[in-house]
Structures are given as structure tokens and as C-alpha cells.
Amino acid sequence: MRATATFLSITELLDIVFSFVPQDSLRRIVMLVCRKWFFLNRHRVSRQLSWDYKWFAEDATKALTRLPGAGRLIWRCDRYCENTWSKLVKSLNDIEKRDSMPSLTSIWRWSHNAARGDNDSKDSHSSNKYQFRIYSPLQHVELFSNYHLSSESLNLLAFPSTLTTLKIHRYSNTSLDIARILAICPHLEVLHTGSRDLLTLQGAWMSREPAPGPDLLPLRSLVLENVKLSQSWLEGLVSRTPQLKELKLINLTSPSGTTWDWSSLFLHLRSQPFALHKFHYSVHRDIPSEDDLDDMLYALCPNGLERTLWGYNLTPGIVRSLTEQPSVLTTLDVLWHHLMLCQSDGWKEGDHFYSSTSLHRLLCESPALRHLKTLKAPYLIEHMDIHRRVRVVYDSMFPESVEGREAPIFHPGVWVCRNLQVLHLQVHSHGGYDLRGIHDRQVLLGYLSRTLFSYISKVTPQLRDLHIEEPYCCSIFPGGFSFRTHLSEYLFGGLSLLSSLRYLERLRVEFNDISCDISQLSWIYSAGRTWQDKSARRAFMSKWEGQLEHEAQMEATRLQSTPVMPLSGICLDVDLQEDLGSTGLLQEVKTRLEAIDKGECECFPSLQKLSLSRELERSPERSMGSIFPMLPTKKSIWSMFRS
Ligand SMILES: *[C@@H]1O[C@H](CO)[C@@H](O)[C@H](O)[C@H]1NC(C)=O
Ligand SMILES: *[C@@H]1O[C@H](CO)[C@@H](O)[C@H](O)[C@H]1NC(C)=O
Ligand SMILES: *[C@@H]1O[C@H](CO)[C@@H](O)[C@H](O)[C@H]1NC(C)=O
Numbered sequence: 001m002r003a004t005a006t007f008l009s010i011t012e013l014l015d016i017v018f019s020f021v022p023q024d025s026l027r028r029i030v031m032l033v034c035r036k037w038f039f040l041n042r043h044r045v046s047r048q049l050s051w052d053y054k055w056f057a058e059d060a061t062k063a064l065t066r067l068p069g070a071g072r073l074i075w076r077c078d079r080y081c082e083n084t085w086s087k088l089v090k091s092l093n094d095i096e097k098r099d100s101m102p103s104l105t106s107i108w109r110w111s112h113n114a115a116r117g118d119n120d121s122k123d124s125h126s127s128n129k130y131q132f133r134i135y136s137p138l139q140h141v142e143l144f145s146n147y148h149l150s151s152e153s154l155n156l157l158a159f160p161s162t163l164t165t166l167k168i169h170r171y172s173n174t175s176l177d178i179a180r181i182l183a184i185c186p187h188l189e190v191l192h193t194g195s196r197d198l199l200t201l202q203g204a205w206m207s208r209e210p211a212p213g214p215d216l217l218p219l220r221s222l223v224l225e226n227v228k229l230s231q232s233w234l235e236g237l238v239s240r241t242p243q244l245k246e247l248k249l250i251n252l253t254s255p256s257g258t259t260w261d262w263s264s265l266f267l268h269l270r271s272q273p274f275a276l277h278k279f280h281y282s283v284h285r286d287i288p289s290e291d292d293l294d295d296m297l298y299a300l301c302p303n304g305l306e307r308t309l310w311g312y313n314l315t316p317g318i319v320r321s322l323t324e325q326p327s328v329l330t331t332l333d334v335l336w337h338h339l340m341l342c343q344s345d346g347w348k349e350g351d352h353f354y355s356s357t358s359l360h361r362l363l364c365e366s367p368a369l370r371h372l373k374t375l376k377a378p379y380l381i382e383h384m385d386i387h388r389r390v391r392v393v394y395d396s397m398f399p400e401s402v403e404g405r406e407a408p409i410f411h412p413g414v415w416v417c418r419n420l421q422v423l424h425l426q427v428h429s430h431g432g433y434d435l436r437g438i439h440d441r442q443v444l445l446g447y448l449s450r451t452l453f454s455y456i457s458k459v460t461p462q463l464r465d466l467h468i469e470e471p472y473c474c475s476i477f478p479g480g481f482s483f484r485t486h487l488s489e490y491l492f493g494g495l496s497l498l499s500s501l502r503y504l505e506r507l508r509v510e511f512n513d514i515s516c517d518i519s520q521l522s523w524i525y526s527a528g529r530t531w532q533d534k535s536a537r538r539a540f541m542s543k544w545e546g547q548l549e550h551e552a553q554m555e556a557t558r559l560q561s562t563p564v565m566p567l568s569g570i571c572l573d574v575d576l577q578e579d580l581g582s583t584g585l586l587q588e589v590k591t592r593l594e595a596i597d598k599g600e601c602e603c604f605p606s607l608q609k610l611s612l613s614r615e616l617e618r619s620p621e622r623s624m625g626s627i628f629p630m631l632p633t634k635k636s637i638w639s640m641f642r643s
Helices: 011-018 023-028 035-044 059-064 082-097 104-116 121-130 178-184 231-238 262-270 290-299 316-324 356-365 389-397 438-459 495-500 531-542 545-560 574-580 586-597 620-627
Strands: 048-052 072-077 140-145 165-170 174-177 190-202 221-228 246-252 278-283 306-310 331-335 341-343 346-349 352-355 374-380 422-428 465-469 506-509 609-611
Touching (some): 059 082, 278 306, 352 356, 389 545, 438 574, 438 586, 495 586, 531 586, 545 586, 609 620
Parallel strands (some): 140 165, 165 190, 174 190, 221 246, 306 331, 331 374, 422 465, 465 506, 506 609
Antiparallel strands (some): 341 346
């Protein structure tokens, strides 16, 4: 080593090199190399503590022992965990009081000394205490809660002054003293808060005049959803946030006696020193004129790469402007209401109707969407059914049309945004299928579910983050049966088709209820590919013979008829076209699963976080462990570094 000294032996150089390495690689690779590399990087990574009420309430106390020194806290409490709030409140209070907590610079100094092998007698005692812990100030807090956390206790939570990001999502009516938060967290840069129901923003500062002068806030991103607040208060706030880049005011309600006025807000925002990159503004029960809508979208940030709008705002004029705008659109966030009603070609919410087709055509035909990296929207699986297999299967089951129930016609297409990295869809099926008989239902659901997973895996191969959810209920027949679950977690549902997404790091699919046995999901992670599970899967697939044969016959018939070209604004390359040929087929799933089990293909090579059942995501092993609690938990080597 001495003879061939490389930069690896020069601590200062190494340190510079490591400063360019992403946190995740530091955590998973670099820090495991040796003691020196561990100490050199410890200050760069932070620990995350996440806790979900679905993971055994008695564990909350234990989890909270890891709060001191965690950089991020994500806490989700819904029902059955009222008593955990008081524990959280206490732990947060303790952090704030703990003055023995080492400062970031002293940790950094110990780390450096330890990495060099120095023995500083003054520090050695304390360095032992923290030697192998990843310690950072709490900077990021996300809380999800419903009514069990009263407004009073919410407004007493002691958020540490080190906080830079705070996100609070409520499911119920509540009020939040936002002024207090801004006062106790002077470094806050990101504040997102909202409620499913209505969140009233209140607090002493609301009524107080904002102090003039240097009393500026470092806020860069402010997102308020379903909140009640007055325009004058908001205007006072943004006058003090010169660095604001993102401002989203979603579905505002005004306190009695006041109203929101777009033109004066517009003038106010325009007179501010900041240049917004992301902006949204909508007021409950207020339908903006097309001109105002245009202003809301383009006037404040004309070159914005990101657009957020309600589904019902996708009017022909807006669709045209999105298509024709000169700048590159990288993010499209189409908002939806959690209680919208399904109609054959779209949704209805109050007086608003919106068609699923305008977004669909935009995605398939507009070259302006080619550079899209992030898409969030409600969407119909029928639009992905390139070969109309679901329809054909349904018609073969029920040759007679059901009286009074018209089956809508869709024109499936291929998205132009082939480089999408983040995709969050609320998926619906409005094909008008009447489902009787358990077996037929399963066959049809299988086709729907496979169509979705197969389409995504082929059309958007660059995905990093995929989140699929289903609506609470979805039926296009008023008063009819409720047809809710389209997606199946069973082998035949085709989740395995997603495993070819080689860059996928986060996968969240909100299956309604997981009732299959473990072998139908354990192909996901390597420890689950035991010979017992593989043979169980083979046994399941051997029962598919009949359906596979039927499928082959239908394919033969289809190939004889004239193909219907999918909608597309780009020339489909031959490979993709051929690939899409098998979308929805059971045979495709069988082939994929066999290849996974034989080790012939990679299966989710980059996956780090998984959630399949409406809970916070965790490592694939732990997430499977919470679905199937009998699973022995195998600790991976780096489990000590993560939550
Ligand atoms: C560090 O201190 C310990 C005891 O305090 C001693 O045994 C060791 O030799 C010292 N190491 C160096 C590099 O000075
Ligand atoms: C929430 O508050 C609003 C207005 O204050 C009220 O109309 C609504 O009924 C409340 N909802 C619940 C569930 O309490
Ligand atoms: C908007 O907020 C109101 C409460 O003020 C709520 O009743 C309504 O459902 C919200 N609408 C949407 C689309 O979220």
C-alpha cells in the first residue's frame, strides 16, 4: 500500500469524493467497506424512523426509542392507536429538551478523528457513546392522522427547531396553528398541510399584523389543501417569504365574511420578489373562467415545468394550451376528489364532469408531453387495453348485452411519455362489465389487472417510483352493484410483470385486502424464492391449462381480424409494438414467473421500498413480514443503518 499510495489513502481526498456519492449508495455500499469509510460518511446519511399503526400498536414505544438522532420521522396513525400519540408528543418534547444532544459539528469532528485513528482524550469519552450511531438533528417530519389526534394536541406538538420539512395530512376536520409552527421552526423550508375534510388555519399570528422588516421566513414550498384561511393572511405570509418557489392553494375555503379574489391575489403575488416555479390556486365552489384558468396556469410561472390542475379543468382550451406551450412539461399533476362519482367515460364531482379521454389523448398524442417525468392522475385501465382483450373476454362471457347497460367504447393508446420516472395513478375500470359468478369475475379481473401491470412495465421502462391506488368504490351504474377491486394480488393478477422495471426503487400498490398465501407474492424478493415456494407456484400455474388454451384460441381469432391501431403521437418502434402484443395475456405472466424462478431474469433489481397494503413502505423483506407475520425476519447486513 505504501509503495503504491493512491488517493484512497488520503483522507481529505476521499472525503471530497464521498461528498458526490448519493446518500443511498453511501448507506448501502460505501459505509460497509471499513471503519474509516463508515466514520467519514456518518454525518452525510440520516436515519429515518417510520411507524404505521398497522404494524402492531405495542411497538410504538419501542420505535420511539430510536427517535433521538433520527433525521426523518414518518408517523401514520389512523384508528386503534389513540394512545400512541401521547408517546409521540412526549418523545418529541424530550428531543427538544435534550441539551446533551451532540451538535452536528462535534459529531463530524469525532468522526474525522475516529477515521484518522486519532485519540483525542477530551472527546474520547463522548465519542464512544455515539461511536456506531448515525446521529443527525430531526429535520423532516411527516404525520398522517385522523380525528384521534385532537386539534389541541396537534397544536401542542413540540416540533424541534431544527425542522426544515413538515408535512401534516389529516383525514378529518381540524384546525392548525400554523403561526406557532412558523415561530418554533425558524428553519422551515417546506410546509405541506391539508385535510381530507377541512383544515382551518388559525393561531395568534393570523390576527396579528405581520411584523415589518427583516422578519423573513426561509420558506420555499407551501402547499395547503382543503384549508380555510383568508386571503389577507396568506398575502401577509407570502410577503415574508422571498425565497418561495412553490405555492399550491388547493380547494380553499374562505372564513365567513371574506372571499378570495383571484385578480387581487394575482397582483399581489406578481409584486413579490420571488419567481414561482410551481403554482396552483383553486377555491371551493368557484369555477374560474377559461381566461382566469389560463392565467392561473401560465401567467405567474410562464416557463414552469410543472402543472397542477383539477381533472375537470382539462377543458379543450386548456388541453390545447398544454399541447402548444413552448416550454417542456416535466410534471403533470391532475388532482382528483376522493369522493368523485364514476361515469362511463369519466367522473363527476358536484357540478363538475370530467372525461377520462382528454388526459388520455393528451398523453398519447401530444408531443409536448414527451419529456414528462412525473405524472399523477386518475386513469381508466380500458385506455391501456391495446388489443381490447378485456372487452372480448367479457363479450365471450356474456354474449347478450344487459338491458339498459350500454358498454362504452374506448380507444386505447400508447403514451408518448416513455421516460416517465414517477407515476401515481388512481386506476378505474368503467367498461360496464356486469359480473356474475365468482369464476367469471376472477377471469375478467385477471385481464384488467394484467393489462395495467403489463402496460406500465412496457410503456414506461424508466420508472423509479410507482404508486397505484384504487378508488373507494367505482361503479358506473347508480344503485347497482359496487365493482371495486380490479387489481389482484394473486399470481394471475400479473404483478410479476412489473419486476422487469430495472430502475424501480419504490413500489406501492394499494391492494384492498391480501388474501393469497405467501408463495403468490414471495417471488418479489430473493429470500422468498425457496424451492417450496417455487413448487407451490408451479402447482398454481399448472391449473391454468384450460384458460391458457382458451386464450390461445381467442388470439387465433383476433389475429385473423383487422387490427385496430392504438392512438399514438409517435411512431411506435417495432420492438415496443411486438412487446405490447401480449399485454393482458395469462401466458405472459406464466413465462415471466418461470423465468424469475429459474433465475433467468432480474427481478426488481433496484427495489428498496415496498408497500402492497395501504401502509407505509418498508424494505421488501420487512414489508412482506408485515403482510405475512409468520415470516421469520431475516436481518440484512445493513439493517443497523436503517429504519
Ligand atoms: C488510544 O487510546 C487508547 C487508550 O486510551 C490507547 O490504548 C491507544 O494506544 C491509543 N491509540 C492511539 C492511536 O493513540
Ligand atoms: C367540518 O366542518 C365543516 C365546516 O366547518 C362542516 O360543514 C362539516 O360538517 C364538518 N364535518 C365534520 C365531519 O365534522
Ligand atoms: C373542498 O373543500 C370542501 C370543504 O371546504 C370539501 O367539502 C370538498 O369536498 C373539497 N373538495 C375537493 C374537491 O376536495
